[in-house]
Amino acid sequence: MTSFWSTRVLIGGAVVVLSYGLLAPGPVASAVYALVAASSVIAVVLGIRAGFKKDTTPWWFLAAGLTAWTAGDVYTGILENTQGGAPFPSWADAGYVVGYVLVVAALLVARDLFGRLVAPVDVLDAAMMTAGIGLASWVVVSAQFGDTPTSVWLGLFYTEIDVFVLVVVLSIFLRRRATTVTLVLLGVGLAIMVIADYGSYVWSAGPALNLVLNMLWLTAYVLFAAAAVRPESPPPEPTFSRRSTGLSRLALMTLAVALTPVAMTVQLARGVPASDWGSVAVVATGIMVAIGAVRVWMFLQLLGRQAQALRESATTAG
Numbered sequence: 420m421t422s423f424w425s426t427r428v429l430i431g432g433a434v435v436v437l438s439y440g441l442l443a444p445g446p447v448a449s450a451v452y453a454l455v456a457a458s459s460v461i462a463v464v465l466g467i468r469a470g471f472k473k474d475t476t477p478w479w480f481l482a483a484g485l486t487a488w489t490a491g492d493v494y495t496g497i498l499e500n501t502q503g504g505a506p507f508p509s510w511a512d513a514g515y516v517v518g519y520v521l522v523v524a525a526l527l528v529a530r531d532l533f534g535r536l537v538a539p540v541d542v543l544d545a546a547m548m549t550a551g552i553g554l555a556s557w558v559v560v561s562a563q564f565g566d567t568p569t570s571v572w573l574g575l576f577y578t579e580i581d582v583f584v585l586v587v588v589l590s591i592f593l594r595r596r597a598t599t600v601t602l603v604l605l606g607v608g609l610a611i612m613v614i615a616d617y618g619s620y621v622w623s624a625g626p627a628l629n630l631v632l633n634m635l636w637l638t639a640y641v642l643f644a645a646a647a648v649r650p651e652s653p654p655p656e657p658t659f660s661r662r663s664t665g666l667s668r669l670a671l672m673t674l675a676v677a678l679t680p681v682a683m684t685v686q687l688a689r690g691v692p693a694s695d696w697g698s699v700a701v702v703a704t705g706i707m708v709a710i711g712a713v714r715v716w717m718f719l720q721l722l723g724r725q726a727q728a729l730r731e732s733a734t735t736a737g
Contacts, residue, residue, distance in 0.1 A: 422649060425645045428648055435455055456489040458644060459485050473651055477525040480525035483521045487515070487518035491513070494510055508573050519584075526609075541587060544714075545587045546706070546710055547711065548586045549579050549582045550707045555681065577616060578617055580613075581617040585617075591606060601646045604646035604649070611636075615636055
């Protein structure tokens with residue numbers, strides 16, 4: 420019976436999302452979208468109240484984050500149906516920004532029987548990857564939202580937080596911690612949400628693309644709701660390959676470092692003066708160097724602890 424309500428939410432949500440794809444843009448479509456978003460908040464609260472969640476703190480953070488996102492969606496829908504579109508930025512962005520902060524908080528405090536889902540090293544890796552993507556994202560975002568500094572920096576914030584959340588979710592999967600159905604639903608939902616959001620800022624907008632993005636966001640809301648109403652089961656013992664996990668981390672770090680010179684080359688090829696983007700490159704590089712130094716320090720600390728353990732073992736054996 421653990422999947423009774425979750426399965427029905429998934430089936431019903433799939434029907435609603437597909438039906439939304441058939442609706443013409445307008446008040447009805449906006450109302451359906453808002454209803455699905457609000458339903459995800461209700462589902463999380465009901466899941467907590469029903470005792471489905473052992474650790475309720477991250478779920479309350481998630482509920483608050485989804486509420487902020489829903490408020491932004493409702494406000495955006497009102498502007499689209501009364502003024503022909505929402506400006507960027509608008510008051511809806513206040514809800515989106517707060518929502519992202521709360522969702523990140525939910526990820527950082529989430530735990531299972533084996534400890535926190537997100538280890539400090541995962542946060543550092545995600546931060547380094549985000550800094551590496553930062554300059555590359557800025558190249559695209561600054562060109563698309565170059566009318567005001569506020570829109571540029573807000574667009575940069577969204578793309579950066581999207582990358583951060585995605586890398587954190589991937590780190591959970593790479594460490595074989597997302598082995599329960601609930602965590603898989605949440606992980607896939609977050610991945611869909613942030614990929615769609617990132618795409619909305621780097622791809623050219625159009626009616627067809629907007630419809631696809633809206634359906635992806637609705638799918639994420641449905642997955643959050645399905646995860647919320649599914650009673651938690653004890654997670655199996657984590658089984659992960661340290662070698663494959665280490666290689667995956669190395670690949671991500673290499674990509675992060677490589678993106679900065681690539682972005683700089685693109686800007687030079689476009690004829691953009693270095694004075695317009697040099698400060699961003701310096702900040703991105705500085706962040707990566709600082710985080711890299713912390714990672715090296717942590718590695719040396721680990722080696723020291725292992726060496727001490729070996730010495731103690733040898734002394735005991737002797």
